[in-house]
Amino acid sequence: DLPYFGFFWTISVSHQNANAFSSMDDRLLDKLKRMEREGVLNEAMIVLLSDHGMRWGPIRDTFVGWYEERLPFLYVWLPKWFRDERPGAYRSLRANRNRLTSPFDLYETLREVLSLSGGRANPAPGCPKCRSLLSGPVPRARGCSDAGISSHWCACTTFQPADPRDPLVRGGLRTFLEHVNNVLDRYRDKRGRRMCARLDLKKLHRVDRVIDFERNRDRDGSRVYFYLIQVSPGDAKFEFTVRYHGGNDTYTVSDHDVSRINSYASA
Numbered sequence: 001d002l003p004y005f006g007f008f009w010t011i012s013v014s015h016q017n018a019n020a021f022s023s024m025d026d027r028l029l030d031k032l033k034r035m036e037r038e039g040v041l042n043e044a045m046i047v048l049l050s051d052h053g054m055r056w057g058p059i060r061d062t063f064v065g066w067y068e069e070r071l072p073f074l075y076v077w078l079p080k081w082f083r084d085e086r087p088g089a090y091r092s093l094r095a096n097r098n099r100l101t102s103p104f105d106l107y108e109t110l111r112e113v114l115s116l117s118g119g120r121a122n123p124a125p126g127c128p129k130c131r132s133l134l135s136g137p138v139p140r141a142r143g144c145s146d147a148g149i150s151s152h153w154c155a156c157t158t159f160q161p162a163d164p165r166d167p168l169v170r171g172g173l174r175t176f177l178e179h180v181n182n183v184l185d186r187y188r189d190k191r192g193r194r195m196c197a198r199l200d201l202k203k204l205h206r207v208d209r210v211i212d213f214e215r216n217r218d219r220d221g222s223r224v225y226f227y228l229i230q231v232s233p234g235d236a237k238f239e240f241t242v243r244y245h246g247g248n249d250t251y252t253v254s255d256h257d258v259s260r261i262n263s264y265a266s267a
Helices: 022-037 063-070 080-086 087-098 103-116 165-184
Strands: 046-049 074-077 157-160 200-208 225-233 235-247 250-252 259-262
Touching: 022 259, 046 103, 080 087, 165 200, 165 235, 165 250
Parallel strands: none
Antiparallel strands: 046 074, 157 200, 200 225, 225 235, 235 250, 235 259
């Protein structure tokens, strides 16, 4: 018997409609039952996961929608013989159901399973502290940075409303608009003419100071701000995170810390 690995990904059913995936419930259940009858579930580890929740539509304008984008689901099935032979690993997996984990931990889990059959893979470079979900419970007090999750995507964040008139808040907003316009400026036609309109602030819907990530950084005056804005033309809505560095009075914003929360068609 040779080890095997299958990877299957679909977006057509649920990507644009949070309720559409329920239409696949019976089909998925029938598939799993057939796999059980054929003995597949006694031979394979099964992982069902998503890369994010719903990112479009009216729900994304709510605070629940904010969580939706940051909390993908993950289900893991282990064969009975594996649970019997490695009860400690199974207990660890069950304990980690209610702990803060990330895709980096899932990668380390698959890496451990691979090693059991003689395979090898490099550790996840993006998270040196991440670990296999089978190798023991992750700490209850684990923070997002320990799981390789940046402040923008952290669902454990504490927010404190910030004053929109605060010079630091205004500076972060200017930094983002400069950043996104610099990105758009790269798109030019064959004659070198700019293809995208310059974006200007239309409305500041929300700005908060991120508290959790600052506990060890306040000494140098660093702060993290989370914004929700609307721009013109196009009425695009952006959520983004900006870090202010008090030591040298500068701001940083990364493409990875920006979310457009309404679709281009709706704008």
